[in-house]
Amino acid sequence: MSRCVLGPARAVGTDKEAAMSLRYGLLGLLAEGPASGYDLARRFQEVLGRIWPAQHPKIYAELRRLADDGLIEVDSEGPRRRTAYRITESGVAEIRRWLAEGDVDHTMRLQPLLRSLFFWLMEPDDLDRHLRREVEFYSGMAEQYSAYAERKDRGEFGTAPPVQSMRVTIEAAVRLSQALADWARWASEHQPPAGHPSTE
Amino acid sequence: MSRCVLGPARAVGTDKEAAMSLRYGLLGLLAEGPASGYDLARRFQEVLGRIWPAQHPKIYAELRRLADDGLIEVDSEGPRRRTAYRITESGVAEIRRWLAEGDVDHTMRLQPLLRSLFFWLMEPDDLDRHLRREVEFYSGMAEQYSAYAERKDRGEFGTAPPVQSMRVTIEAAVRLSQALADWARWASEHQPPAGHPSTE
DNA sequence: TGATTACATGTCCCTAGGTACATGTCCTTT
DNA sequence: AAAGGACATGTACCTAGGGACATGTAATCA
Numbered sequence: 001m002s003r004c005v006l007g008p009a010r011a012v013g014t015d016k017e018a019a020m021s022l023r024y025g026l027l028g029l030l031a032e033g034p035a036s037g038y039d040l041a042r043r044f045q046e047v048l049g050r051i052w053p054a055q056h057p058k059i060y061a062e063l064r065r066l067a068d069d070g071l072i073e074v075d076s077e078g079p080r081r082r083t084a085y086r087i088t089e090s091g092v093a094e095i096r097r098w099l100a101e102g103d104v105d106h107t108m109r110l111q112p113l114l115r116s117l118f119f120w121l122m123e124p125d126d127l128d129r130h131l132r133r134e135v136e137f138y139s140g141m142a143e144q145y146s147a148y149a150e151r152k153d154r155g156e157f158g159t160a161p162p163v164q165s166m167r168v169t170i171e172a173a174v175r176l177s178q179a180l181a182d183w184a185r186w187a188s189e190h191q192p193p194a195g196h197p198s199t200e
Numbered sequence: 201m202s203r204c205v206l207g208p209a210r211a212v213g214t215d216k217e218a219a220m221s222l223r224y225g226l227l228g229l230l231a232e233g234p235a236s237g238y239d240l241a242r243r244f245q246e247v248l249g250r251i252w253p254a255q256h257p258k259i260y261a262e263l264r265r266l267a268d269d270g271l272i273e274v275d276s277e278g279p280r281r282r283t284a285y286r287i288t289e290s291g292v293a294e295i296r297r298w299l300a301e302g303d304v305d306h307t308m309r310l311q312p313l314l315r316s317l318f319f320w321l322m323e324p325d326d327l328d329r330h331l332r333r334e335v336e337f338y339s340g341m342a343e344q345y346s347a348y349a350e351r352k353d354r355g356e357f358g359t360a361p362p363v364q365s366m367r368v369t370i371e372a373a374v375r376l377s378q379a380l381a382d383w384a385r386w387a388s389e390h391q392p393p394a395g396h397p398s399t400e
Numbered sequence: 401t402g403a404t405t406a407c408a409t410g411t412c413c414c415t416a417g418g419t420a421c422a423t424g425t426c427c428t429t430t
Numbered sequence: 431a432a433a434g435g436a437c438a439t440g441t442a443c444c445t446a447g448g449g450a451c452a453t454g455t456a457a458t459c460a
Contacts (some may be wrong), residue, residue, distance in 0.1 A: 004255050021310035022446090028318045038408055047317075051308045055204050055425050055448065060409060082408070099318055100326040102358050104336060105311050108251045111220035117247075118228045118295070119369040126300040137306060169319040171285075172387045178314075179379045187372045204449045222416085238438050255418065260439060282438070 022062050027071060027095045030087040034075040036099055037063055038082065048150055049139050066091070116187075131188035135181050142177035222262050227295040230287040237263055238282065240276060247348055250341050266291070295320040316387075331388035335381050342377035345370055 030041055037060045044054030063085060066072045073089035075084040115122075115130060121128065149170040229240055236371040237260045244254030263285060266272045271291035275284040315322075315330060322330065 004253075004257065005322055020446095021314060025314055025317075028314060028321060029309055031318075031321055036408080041408095049314065051306050052313065053204075053307060054226075054286060054449085056408085056410090057204065057410070057449085083299055095321060096323070097317070099315065099322050103217070104315055104330070104333070104337075105309070106251050107253060107309055108312075109305070109307055109309065110225055110252055112306055112308075113252065114221060114225055114228060115250065115299065115370060117225075117369065118231075118299055119372065121228060121231055122299050123296070130299075130304075133304070167347075168390060169317065171445070172316065172383075172390070176380075176383050177385060179383050180376075183372075183376050185380050186375060190368060190372070204451095220416095236438080241438095253418085256438085257419085257440070257442095258417070 006031075022058055024068065026062055026066065027058065027087065030072055030085060031092060031095060033078040034084045034103050036082045036084045037046055037171055039084070047145070050137070050144065060186035064173075128188065131184055134184035134190065138177050138184060142174050142181065145173040145177060149174075222337060223266065224257055224295055224298050225299075226259065226262055226266065227287065227291055230272055230285060231292060234284045235287040236282050239284075244386065248343070250337070250344065301375045319387075328388065331384055334384035335388065338377050338381035339385060342374050344371040345377060349374070 016115070025044070026040060028044055031037065037056065040063075041054045041056045041059050044052065044059075048054070063072070067074070067085065068086060071094055072085045072087050075086035077083055119127060152170070215307055218287070220320050225244070229235065229243055229296045235243070240252045240263075241256045244252065244259075248254070263272070267285065270288060272287050275286035277283055285382060315363065319327060352370070
């Protein structure tokens with residue numbers, strides 16, 4: 001995980017492990033029940049669309065690789081050129097292993113962070129607009145999750161496993177989004193006072 | 201921003217804009233005052249180290265590119281082979297423009313999300329360990345920011361501009377981390393009840 | 401029945417980012 | 431004065447991911 005960061009080389013073994021996020025993302029969704037590439041792309045889009053774009057080319061490619069590795073297998077060659085995959089036992093074992101395994105990589109993308117980091121460089125009006133949008137964004141995310149939970153409850157996603165715990169997951173997501181929205185709201189109420197350094 | 205996501209092509213112009221995060225990150229830090237590549241790598245590491253690894257090869261490369269574009273210039277060819285850069289006026293204008301500009305790309309990395317998304321697949325023990333670590337992680341982040349704020353107050357980072365608003369920025373970061381830690385704590389107290397689907 | 405549109409899967413290329421490894425410089429210690 | 435290490439900057443490569451573009455299939459509708 002992230003070598004090459006300051007200072008002389010520390011003794012470490014090449015990891016190769018970790019990452020492969022998409023691979024495990026697909027595996028996890030398939031653990032809920034069989035689905036086709038298109039289904040998966042849609043599910044990703046619905047649940048994570050705002051924070052993670054599902055790119056179908058990658059999804060189809062990864063599905064084939066997963067099948068080659070025997071972690072998933074063809075469930076049905078439905079009509080309309082729609083191939084559904086089903087997770088295999090070794091697939092379930094693999095994702096369990098991955099979930100249990102070591103550390104989470106908390107690396108984030110820089111771009112969203114920078115706006116917050118550079119509050120002090122922004123014109124008050126821009127900052128205001130920015131924070132208002134953040135509030136909207138995260139509130140919207142909370143709603144999106146709630147909506148998904150409802151659809152799930154109505155059984156719209158077919159033969160999912162007993163979803164008691166899935167509910168908790170989604171409630172957690174809703175709460176997280178709300179926390180973020182609250183934060184943005186706080187920030188917008190505590191904007192730095194005028195007198196920020198201008199271009200001089 | 202994220203094309204290639206489901207459905208037929210929507211009419212959009214190639215962006216080219218956006219991204220370039222590192223570029224603007226460096227520009228923003230240089231707006232606080234002159235610094236060398238090494239300084240910048242250290243600053244990144246100290247403030248964002250836990251969530252964004254500063255990679256010096258990229259930093260040095262980007263600095264040269266910024267200099268070529270006239271957004272920064274050499275401040276002093278200090279001893280010890282230490283070249284400090286200073287932001288130019290067009291540099292300040294550029295980062296202001298970028299900050300004011302349109303939408304933030306909220307794309308995140310998948311890996312950290314997946315663990316939360318797949319709560320329901322985890323063995324209770326693993327989930328417990330995982331959430332405990334999350335709490336530690338975000339609490340640690342909050343402390344890291346506070347520490348940075350203190351050092352900043354003691355003027356350890358040289359000739360920063362009047363830092364009134366910078367303080368607010370850091371307080372915001374601390375609060376954000378705390379919100380995340382709170383969330384993780386909540387989640388660990390509301391773990392899904394036993395009976396999760398086993399391998400069958 | 402021909403056109404249009406949503407569904408479904410794919411190829412290909414490019415860039416940002418991650419990492420190993422090379423190198424030079426100055427200070428401290430023996 | 432030789433040696434070890436923190437400081438400082440770089441080269442080179444490789445992979446994951448982002449996005450343009452191609453293609454085929456079924457349903458709808460004018």
